[in-house]
Each structure stands twice: as C-alpha cells, then as structure tokens.
Amino acid sequence: MDNQESLRHESISKLLIKYSVPAILAMMVTSLYNTVDRAFIGSIDGVGALAISGLGITMPIFTIIVGFGVLISVGGSTNISIKLGEQDKENAEKVLGNTLMLAIIISLIVMIIGILFIDKILYLFGASEHTISYARDYIGVIFLGTPFNLIAFSLNNAIRAEGNPKLAAKTMIVGCILNVILDPIFIFVFDLGIKGAAIATVLCQIIISMWVLSYFLRRKSSLELKKSNLKLDFKIVKVIIAVGLAPFLMEMANGLIHVISNTSLKVYGGDFAIGAMTCVTSIYLLFMMPVFGLSQGMQTIIAYNYGAKQYDRSKKALILAIITAIFILTTGFILIKIFPEFFIGIFNKDEALIDLAKKGININLFAMPIVSIAIIGPVYFQSIGKVKQSMFLTLLRQFIILVPLILTLPRILGLDGVWISQPIADIMAVIIVSIFLIKEFKSQAK
Template sequence: MQAPGARVQWPSVTQTTQSGATPAKTTPAPARDDLGTKPIGRLAVSLVVPAVVAQACNALYTIVDRLFLAHIPQVGDLAMTGVGVCFPITLAVSAFAMLVGMGGGPLSSIALGRGDRTLAERYLGTSVAAIIAIALALPTALQIFKAPILTMFGASPATLPYAVEFLTVYLSGTVFVQLSLGLNTFITAQGRARVAMVSVLIGALSSLALDPLFIFALGMGVRGAALANVIAQALSALWVLHFLASPSSAIRLKARNVRFTRLLGPMLFLGVSPFIMQITESVIQVVFNSSLQRYGGDAYVGAMTIMTSLMQLIFVFSQGISQGVQPIIGYNYGAGLYDRVRRAYRGTMAVQVAINCTMTTLFAIFPAFFASLFTSDPAIAGVVTRTLPYFVCGMGLFGIQNVVQCAFVGMGQAKPSLFLAIFRKLILLVPLALALPELGLGTFGVFVAEPVSDATSAIVAGLLFATYAKRLLGSGQK
C-alpha cells in the first residue's frame, strides 16, 4: 500500500534512494533502532537535553567573548561593539556550514530509516567535499574586503580597528568552523546526541579557558578572543572527524566517498532553508546596525550587540530542541511511522512555546539586570533597559515557526521550509526595519520590527503546517 505522504514528497530531495547500487541491507545500529521503537517522550528527552547543552556551549563562543571584552579597561565597550559588528560575518560563515550539514544530515537520517546505510555515508562524504571547497573560497573573499564590509555593517571610526583585528584572526579558522558545525549534524542524525554534545563542549570549554588567558594575561585583546575561537573550533572539528571515521559511528566517513556527487543537489536544496534563516539573520544584523548607527550612534549599536546576545540564549533552546527532535522525525518519516512523527512534533511544539514564553518574560521584567552583565556604560544600559521588553516579546510565538521548520526539514520538505525562512526575514523583518524608522519612529522602529515579524510568521507557519501535515502524514486515524 502506498504511504499517505508518498505522493507529495519532492523527488529531488526525499526520493534519492538510488545510490547507484542495491540499498545496503544492514541492521540499524542500536541508537538508530531506538529512534523507531523507544517511547517518543523519553527518546526526545534523551536527544534534546544533550543538543540543548551543545547549543548553549556553542553560544558561549560569542557571548563569553563579549562578556570578557566588555571588561577590558578603558576600551571595553568599544571592543565589545566592534566584535558585535563582526557578528553578521560570523553568522554567514556558520550559515554555509548549515547549508551543507542541515541538508545532508536529515537526508542521511531518512536513508538510515529506510535501511540504506551506504547512501547515508555517501551524503556524509559529499558534505565533506563541499565543506572543504567552501572553507577555501569564503575566507579569501572576506579577508580582501573586510574593512569596507565592516564599515557598511555599522562600524564607526572608533570601533572599526577592533572589528578588523577580530575578523582577521577569526577567518583563519574558517575550515574548523565549517567542519565542526557542518559535520556535527551527521552525529545527531544517527541519534548520538551526547557525542554531538561532547564535540561542542570541547570547543566551548576550550574557548572559555583560553579567552581570559589571551585577552588579559597575554594582553592580546580582541585578537586573543578570536584566536581562542579558532583553537577551540579546531579541537571540536578534530573530535567530530575522529568519531565519524571510527567504528562507533553508524555513518562512517570513508575517503572514497569524499568527492562531489549528484547527491549535492538534493542536499543543498534541503539545506537552503536553514542556510537562508542564518544568512538572512546576518542581513538583519547589518540592517539593524546600520540603521541604529544612523539614528542613534555607537550606544545603540552596542545595545543591539547585547540584545542579540540575549536572544541567542532563547535560540539555544530553540535550536537544541530542533536538532534533538529532527532525527526522530526524519527516521520515523523514512520508516513510514507517521504516528510517531505526529507525536514528536506536537510534544515539541508545546515545550518550545512554553520555554520561549518563560525566557521572554524574564527578559521583559529584568532588562536592567541583563544589561548590567555586559556593560557599565549608562548610555548603553539605558537603551537596553528601555527597548529589550518589546524587542523580545514576539519570541514566545516564534517557537511555533521553529518547530514547524524542524518538522519540514526532518521530513525532507524543502519548499515550504524555504518559504517560511524567506517570509519571516526577507518579506517581513528587513522591510519593516528599513521602513519604520523612515516613517518617523527612529530607533524605536528598528526594535519593534522584530516582534511584529516574529508573531506574524509564527501564525503563518502554523497554518501552513496544518495543511501540509494532513497531506504528508494522513489524517492520523488508524
């Protein structure tokens, strides 16, 4: 009998099981078998908790940098703001890792659910080839044009030297960022969330230890923060490569698979949605910083640096939950266990919205406290205290879109996922952030654009998924 969702799967993404050979008749590894048999609640907790911890550690790279840099005597606030201006570029670097990893990882999970381990390993090998190519081309272009790019992104004459210093060193480690972020999804895809967590934990704790040593003890300032990042990401990348090449991995990294193949197309087609979500986040930061520099100056750019750091704490849970649940959705969708898919995303939706609402409430009630963690400058702290409550208020509902996109990517549905990524960022947020200040709202217009787009896109995502779920998963009746 034909599966209920078979007629609407996109052939270029979800039906690429022809690997050029007969699908491997392999017995799923124990961790993979759990994805199709273990109770959804316990399974989700076992995968989500390590993924959230991993995301928290990942966020430390930028948050801890800013906390330490803000306390450099005399120039701390300028250094923090300069590194904050670099944030769109570091987001762009990680976006390219997601383009490959968030396309290849879910597809390898679906392949494992169908019992085709050979195809899953070919996705991994193709991903490594693509990541290496990106890691060679991307930093070269950025190094050449970094000064004008940073100026366009909102750096002032006072903050530009710090931004250039940080970025020069950071870009030298692009290959490590690409490998650690892009390939870690293949560890999560096989249900090994704890292993994936350890890889990020290694990097984050290394950065946490090296930051004060390089910044203060060795007097390297922002260069020290960047160097700590590079070394930490290198250690993380080595861990990821070692595990994927070991017998412990259900998806083995093999030298013969590291090449460009026709699988790259479906991977990029699926990965373009999370890529656009990340790269447009970079665009948004540019719009925010340039508008705030124009209407408010360095104090407002510094305040945005702090608020994006706090927003990262919300995304720690959002991205961690998505990465933990996505293998469950992908594996069970590939295996045709649609009831388990429904239970996975419904439970995730409730938890995600509850966590987002709790965190945004805390930020809204105690904005001055959170501002004080990053700065002692009364001008910057004042901006954060006034604007943080309404800047984050839409993130409670945004949990809906996050889970919807997680489900779409997990099931290999690139088109609706791509639409939602474009809708929130490019159709809503960027135009609002540009238009509202021009309508006389000034800096208030920049800050209020975020919650308006968050709430609107969440409602649209919920309605869209309700339509697609009925077609992909059937009515839910046995």
C-alpha cells in the same frame, strides 16, 4: 535496542529527551560561551563599549559563516537520517563523504574572500572609524579559522544523525568550556584584547574539528568515511543543498537583517546603539539556544520516522518540541522583564549603553514567548524533505516580513522603529506557520 531501532519504536517523549537534552546542553554551553565571550570583550578597560559595538559589526559576517555551516550540515545530516531510516547505509556513507568535501571547499572560498576584502566588508556592514579596528581584529582571525569551523559543524551534525547525540553534545560542550577558559587568558593575560577572544575561538574549533574527524577515521562510527565517497557526486550535492538551502537562506537573511539593522542603528542611535542591540541579541540567544537544541533533536526523530513512513510519530515529535519551547521562552521572557539591568549588565557597564539596551529590550522581545512556533515549524518541513514549504517559511520571519518593516518603520519611528520591527515580524510569522502546519497535518490524515 540499537539507535536506529529506538528511533523507530521508542516513545517519542523519551526520544525527544534522548536527542534533545544533549543538544540543549550543548547549546546552553554555547550560549554560556557567547555570554562570557561578549562579557569579557565588553569589560576591556577603557574601550569596552566600543569593543562590544565592533563585535556587533562582525555579527552579520559570523552569521554568514554559520549559514554555510548550516547549509552543509543540515542538508547532509538530514539526508543521512533519511537514508538510515530507509535502511540504505551505502548511500548514507556517500552523503557523509560529500558533506565533508563540501565543508572543505566552501570554507576555503569563504576564508579567502573574507581576508582579501575585510575592510570593505566591515564598512559595508556598518563599521565606523571608531569601531573598525576592533571589528577587524576579531573577524580577521575568525576568517582564518573558517575551515575548522565548518568541518566541526558538519561532522558533528553527522554524528547526531547516525544516532550518537551524546557524543555530538560532548564535543560542543568540551569546546565551549575550553573557549571560556582560554578567553581571559588571551584577552587579559596575553593582553590581546578582542583579537584574543577570536584566537581562543579558533583554537577550540581546531580541537573539535580534529576530534570529530578522528571519530570517523578511527571507525568508531557506524558509518565509514571512505576516500571514494569524498569525490563530489552532483546528485548527492544537489540533495544536500536542496534540504540545507532553506536554513542557509534563513542565516543569510539573518545576516542581511544585521546589516540593515546596524545601518539603521548607526543612523538613528550611533555606535552605542549597535552595542545596545548586541547586548539585546546576546540576552535573547541565552534563551533561544535551548529551542535550537530542541529543533536539532527533533529533526533526527522526524526525518527518520518520516523515512520509515511513520508519520504520526513525526507529528508528535513536532508538537512536543513546540510545547517545550514555548515553556522555555515564556520563562525567559518573565526573567528578562523582572531583571533587565542584571542581564544587560553582564555585557557592559556603560550607563548610556545600558539605558539604550533597557528601552530596546522591552520592545524587541515582546513576542518572545510564542516565536518558537515560527522557528521550529519550518524545521518540520525541512526534516520531511518538503523543500519549497521549508524555504518559504524559513525566510518568512527574518526576510519576507522583517526586511520591509526594518526599512520602513525607522523612518517613521526613528530608533524605536528598529526595535519594534522584530516582534511584529514574529507575530505575523507565527500565524502563517501555524496555518501551514495545520494544512500539512490535515493532508497526512487523508
């Protein structure tokens, strides 16, 4: 049974394992990379606390770069899966070519704007005279690597969409392991500090982009990357953007949240509060990465089966993914509650920063066990091509609800208001997403 036949006929539980486990492993390795990367930066002798705070300043920028990668890769890969489900290989190849060209064009624009206005952007995003040099050293190198980042991101998702999740995971895992190896070499051996961490990241992005590009150019894929398909087709670009817009806007919302959060943290807690939030976010991502892997794995299954008009299989994939994600996040929540100092200590040893992070983590991660519903639910609508619902639900948690909360509550509760905004938004989003999913399933049953 080939990959496309298995998507149509194999049991959903087996498919979810087949497509999600490689993605989860890749995400876990990515999480390990992020953990090690930030741990190394936080341990730089004499400046670790300020360096981790400087890294926190760059998080909105990194999120924006990732957002453009998500726009192209999710839009492209979802449409590739749908076209393959419809047995339309020719148009799947056209989507692939346009996906690559969009990645090149958009990444060059982001790189140029970022380099030209780097200091203005960093101060706007919460940098101070104490943290700007660390933030500039890191993000300046990351901007230079943007084209390789977006090419790797976009084509890797296309590899998964065509039915080769193991290779998609392998490229990510190898890149992340290499990054972990290179980090201490560039940071400590070459004495490049936080800039060394960025150089290690970009070198890995270059290697992965060349790897995934060669996969298509050497025709190892079932899809051919044709020169004629690199010419942008407005209709194809439109459907790529239409499907990718919701997760893109979610990433932009996340970036905005980081900016607003950094500003509030700076006002009510100073530079160390930004560092503490960076630690909390890093710990949160340790356990969220498997959920993102699940959503990636289920996306291909849902999109293909929906394209093949097998709606019950799409629904089952969603439900299994949500149940698995709740189990993962509940386990993570318990571990964090029992061993908060252990997790925070991974990223920094400064006592003042640890005390801030301990208080923050108890409040900020309160709704962690159930948040997967608010994250995975919108991906279902995205996968079946319902753009309006997907866009609204994607923006709901991190923008429509959270932004007003984070602008209001800190004025009443001070620093605690920053910490508590996220769990309130999570709970409200879970309720609303659940209502939308129930209504969708009822409409399909008619």
